[in-house]
Amino acid sequence: MCYISRAPNATAIATFNWAILGLGKIARKFAEDLQRIDDARLVAVGSRSLERARAFAADFGAEHAAGSYAATFDGPRVDAVYVATPHTGHRELTLLCLERGIPVLCEKPMGLNYAEVEEMVNAARRTNTYLMEALWSCFIPALVEVKRTVEAGAIGTLEGLRADFGFRGVAREDFDRDRLYNPALGGGALLDIGIYPIWLAQYLFGAPEEIHGVARLTELGADVDTQVTLRYPGGRLAHCYSTLLGATKTDALLLGSEGELHLHSRFHHAHGFSLLKGDEVPPTNHYHRFEGHGYQYEARAVMDDLRAGRKESPIWSLDDSLLLHRTLTEVRRQIGVVYPGE
Amino acid sequence: MCYISRAPNATAIATFNWAILGLGKIARKFAEDLQRIDDARLVAVGSRSLERARAFAADFGAEHAAGSYAATFDGPRVDAVYVATPHTGHRELTLLCLERGIPVLCEKPMGLNYAEVEEMVNAARRTNTYLMEALWSCFIPALVEVKRTVEAGAIGTLEGLRADFGFRGVAREDFDRDRLYNPALGGGALLDIGIYPIWLAQYLFGAPEEIHGVARLTELGADVDTQVTLRYPGGRLAHCYSTLLGATKTDALLLGSEGELHLHSRFHHAHGFSLLKGDEVPPTNHYHRFEGHGYQYEARAVMDDLRAGRKESPIWSLDDSLLLHRTLTEVRRQIGVVYPGE
Incomplete structure (x- = not known):
């Protein structure tokens, strides 16, 4: 605990x-x-x-x-x-x-x-x-520990990331009636849930050097199935998937030069992760369980x-938000999702 | 069995x-x-x-x-x-x-x-x-059954796909010594293992309308971490990931309008799959186990x-191969992997 x-x-x-x-x-x-x-x-x-x-x-x-x-x-x-x-x-x-x-x-x-x-x-x-x-997510104990352990070299150097966030939204015939599918209300997978895989990539890799977005849009123009590939120094890639078309595992895999780290589902408020170091070594599980939804950690951080x-927060600063939204806005430009006033 | x-x-x-x-x-x-x-x-x-x-x-x-x-x-x-x-x-x-x-x-x-x-x-x-x-893979019993059951509407209409194939190859200092990392020998993740997720996408969706590839290359110019997004009629997307940088689950998720199908690892010679129809309905597991490596099925198909x-094969025709390699060659053009004589 x-x-x-x-x-x-x-x-x-x-x-x-x-x-x-x-x-x-x-x-x-x-x-x-x-x-x-x-x-x-x-x-x-x-x-x-x-x-x-x-x-x-x-x-x-x-x-x-x-x-x-x-x-x-x-x-x-x-x-x-x-x-x-x-x-x-x-x-x-x-x-x-x-x-x-x-x-x-x-x-x-x-x-x-x-x-x-x-x-x-x-x-x-x-x-x-x-x-x-x-x-x-920055303040969830398992995620704090993942950042610490990765930076301490637990999987060697970080070489790649794959993360997804998906759930089954409403049926197609109800798209028009739901905020999530309406660009006039800021709808779409990217801003609602795609922000988490992209946040994780930034949390671990920093600023991307390249941004590649491909998405499927509804007739109204909201993204419902959104593939984002980010490139970091050294050519390293992170793939960030978000979808409203169905339930995905909503977990994350970090590839390091000396092993893999599997962040358990749902990764953005995970209670644990596993370290994998090849076929010869049994995986180790690391639990950082908590009670409640997990919002108490960000609230405590604000109070502190x-x-x-x-x-501003030393953990999730205003510059961090600017960087994250630079990425999200560039993805939206590429996939063609336009919000009011843009 | x-x-x-x-x-x-x-x-x-x-x-x-x-x-x-x-x-x-x-x-x-x-x-x-x-x-x-x-x-x-x-x-x-x-x-x-x-x-x-x-x-x-x-x-x-x-x-x-x-x-x-x-x-x-x-x-x-x-x-x-x-x-x-x-x-x-x-x-x-x-x-x-x-x-x-x-x-x-x-x-x-x-x-x-x-x-x-x-x-x-x-x-x-x-x-x-x-x-x-x-x-x-076309002839592996579970994959034959997946195609049949998807076409029969088991998850409604097929709306999306996510598949990966990854294993940990040699360490960076040995890249030069291994065929897999040498473009002069046809090396790279895409042609060796990335072909499977892309095959699966073609097997289920047919011909892509758009191809988007992003990859990380070694100094010699072989791809080691390869992200491919394919678009199909109706805007539907398939994401196909292959990597030599670490072990990934090597499974596949099909998103349908009425449920998900999870193809078990390793998906390209899977022994089973699970159908998921929302939180209210328990998932059902479908096993089509076999003995041996699974190559007997393609051998039998050739004999038949x-x-x-x-x-030619009515299951995997010469036109199917042409289509698959049109996709692979276009991905390589985009990611900049060049083979001898090209």
């Missing part, structure tokens, strides 16, 4: 007050995981529906429920806000918070495209206010950053 | 006489599997080394051992020859046999490039002599074709 870090003397530190904007499925999971952090509490929630906000607040004991995003901050002090609306709302709500000096953890993808992310990053820097894209006076 | 077809009255049919040219590892496996066919026998073997030929003949009870390929046919009647040399020898030896009117089963890849394959196909048609590329008077 892994336990998240605790403040050495929690009673001496003020409780950390969270707010959430956008109260869908991911907000609920995040709120559940906040309950696993002793010195965190959810104090305010905002939705376009006051009824929805009140129900959510009641479920999680939040003092303040607001029927508009702006009114969310009319209640108790908020130390950080989690922006959890669909993609298309991220930019506007993040800017709203940053302009008020409220630290933001913004659900991924931070923006619809590089230009939006750049505007948000610039706003954070200009207002000197904390901002992090909610790439929670803010208490230490940091304006 | 699956049993290969037997002639209804084997005693009434003459024994089928096989010869093998090129006596490496694959020739040995093929010879072992021939022993599983009652009415087949290995009568002649040819190698550039008489010593090697004699040892091989002794191991498998072949009457005639020749120290040159041409002399292989100086002994008993040969009904078909299996050309099992490295890639670079396929064209010359196949033409040698066809010009003598000897039916040929030629190890894959049939030629180094489309031009070689076209020349070989033309020679077969001109001499009216049987020729088949040894795409043994010749006894029926066919000049």
Whole structure:
């Protein structure tokens, strides 16, 4: 078992007050995981529906429920806000918070495209206010350990990566009715789930030298089956697959000069990995299990950053987000997925 | 268990006489599997080394051992020859046999490039002599059943494919010493193992409308990590990965409109597959196990074709080989792998 870090003397530190904007499925999971952090509490929630906000607040004991995003901050002090609306709302709500000096953890993808992310990053820097894209995978114990062990040479030098993320979405006749298949709402496999394999590649390899995208689009123009090959220094390749056409293993394989590392499914919040060193050596399994959904680790990281006076995460920085979205936007340019205003 | 077809009255049919040219590892496996066919026998073997030929003949009870390929046919009647040399020898030896009117089963890849394959196909048609590329996977019982069950709609319409073939070759410092890493000898992942995922895509989808290849090359110019995306009518995609950098699962996932089919590892001679129809329905496993390596099925197919008077296989035709090598040659053009004479 892994336990998240605790403040050495929690009673001496003020409780950390969270707010959430956008109260869908991911907000609920995040709120559940906040309950696993002793010195965190959810104090305010905002939705376009006051009824929805009140129900959510009641479920999680939040003092303040607001029927508009702006009114969310009319209640108790908020130390950080989690922006959890669909993609298309991220930019506007993040800017709203940053302009008020409220630290933001913004659900991924931070923006619809590089230009939006750049505007948000610039706003954070200009207002000197904390901002992090909610790439929670960076903080999942097994993934922290994978990065450490790979960098320590557990599989020699890293030579290649193959990762996938796929689930079966709605049937073709319902494509028009679902956000995920509607480019006007930021839909498509790439931004929703393809971001994870591409994040993993960046997490382990850094900046790509080449980007190659091929995808299948719906009639409305959202990508549903998306193949991305990235090239890194030394000619090394990472292949990142995302699909809404069916369930894939959603795992990852790292090829090293001296062995393979298999990141268990679902790799982006894995509880373990296996090291394989050829036919002669039995594979070893490494478990870093946790309870809850795993969002407590990113929440704790935000709290630690803010208490230490940091304006961005040393683990998933604003430059990391800019790089990730440079890649995603270039893939979309190649595959021809166009979002509103582009 | 699956049993290969037997002639209804084997005693009434003459024994089928096989010869093998090129006596490496694959020739040995093929010879072992021939022993599983009652009415087949290995009568002649040819190698550039008489010593090697004699040892091989002794191991498998072949009457005639020749120290040159041409002399292989100086002994008993040969009904078909299996050309099992490295890639670079396929064209010359196949033409040698066809010009003598000897039916040929030629190890894959049939030629180094489309031009070689076209020349070989033309020679077969001109001499009216049987020729088949040894795409043994076409005849493996589980793969025959996968094609049948997919075409019967077991997973609805076929919407996507993901297949890989990878093993750990020699270390980088030994690249120069190994055929597999030497383009002068037809080396590279694509032609050696990448041919299987691409074969599977063609077997199930037919002719691609688009071909996208990205690969990492060695200093000598052989591909060692090769990503191929193929597009089919309706925008459907197949991703075909091959690598010499490490062991991959070497399995395949078919995405259908109504479920997934997982072809077990190693997919190109799989003993089974699983059908997945969503979270509500338990997966079903389908086994078509066999003994031996599985080469007996292609050998039996050749025998059946010749006894029926066919000049090519109805299962893996000469046009199928032309199409496959059109794809492979286009991938090599894109990734920049150049073979002698190109």
